[in-house]
Amino acid sequence: MNMVWAMTGAASGLVTGAALRGPVYRLSVPTGSPDRSACERCSAPLRRWPGICCRRCGGSLGTPAVLEVTTAVVLALVLGRFADQPDAAAFAFLGAVGVPLAVIDVAVQRLPDRLTLTAIPALTLLLAGAAITSSKTGPLIRSLLCGLVFAATFLLLALIRPGQLGGGDIKLAALLGVALGWLGWPTLLAGAAIGFILGGVGGLALLAMRRTTMQGQIAFGPFLLGGALIAMLASGIPVK
Numbered sequence: 001m002n003m004v005w006a007m008t009g010a011a012s013g014l015v016t017g018a019a020l021r022g023p024v025y026r027l028s029v030p031t032g033s034p035d036r037s038a039c040e041r042c043s044a045p046l047r048r049w050p051g052i053c054c055r056r057c058g059g060s061l062g063t064p065a066v067l068e069v070t071t072a073v074v075l076a077l078v079l080g081r082f083a084d085q086p087d088a089a090a091f092a093f094l095g096a097v098g099v100p101l102a103v104i105d106v107a108v109q110r111l112p113d114r115l116t117l118t119a120i121p122a123l124t125l126l127l128a129g130a131a132i133t134s135s136k137t138g139p140l141i142r143s144l145l146c147g148l149v150f151a152a153t154f155l156l157l158a159l160i161r162p163g164q165l166g167g168g169d170i171k172l173a174a175l176l177g178v179a180l181g182w183l184g185w186p187t188l189l190a191g192a193a194i195g196f197i198l199g200g201v202g203g204l205a206l207l208a209m210r211r212t213t214m215q216g217q218i219a220f221g222p223f224l225l226g227g228a229l230i231a232m233l234a235s236g237i238p239v240k
């Protein structure tokens with residue numbers, strides 16, 4: 001872990017998290033509903049870049065500090081791990097998109113297309129830049145292949161068990177497949193396995209706390225993102 005890069009990641013994560021508060025607040029609406037355009041408490045219209053509080057009533061837009069702290073922790077871990085490598089920007093970008101996706105999925109059980117479908121080409125471009133910088137095309141081809149395979153696996157799972165996984169999960173799988181594939185097939189497998197284990201444990205915990213039922217749906221995105229993060233961080237450590 002490169003401490004200087006980790007601290008840079010933490011600082012940039014705090015700023016990024018605060019900047020993301022407005023967009024996340026807008027998008028934290030159930031599927032099919034229009035974006036939120038006003039403060040929940042006082043109905044004051046949101047500004048184009050609303051900041052972190054409502055201008056009229058001063059109420060926090062979303063849960064205070066969650067986005068800032070989570071983004072800071074994720075970017076500290078990611079930049080500490082990838083530091084000055086050519087792929088650091090791509091993984092930092094994934095972290096900065098992954099946190100809002102997880103927060104929105106927890107709030108309203110949805111992974112907005114506007115985030116996933118924008119992030120897939122953006123991440124691919126950043127990885128293509130890293131491939132050019134390091135003069136290696138192999139990882140990029142593997143990335144695209146893994147994105148396809150991971151998304152296809154989720155599509156299959158969604159078809160076998162309708163209602164458990166949604167379209168948003170399939171698009172998230174494509175995004176994470178591209179990222180983990182860059183690091184290798186074992187990293188993709190590890191990320192998927194950890195994601196499903198975390199999802200299983202998380203589901204049981206929610207059942208135990210009576211926050212869901214056997215038939216209830218839980219947001220799977222945060223577990224998948226968590227699994228991918230752990231696999232990414234562990235990817236540089238040699239397996240004995």
Ligand SMILES: [Zn+2]
Pocket residue numbers: 039040041042043044054055056057058059
């Ligand atoms: Zn307000």
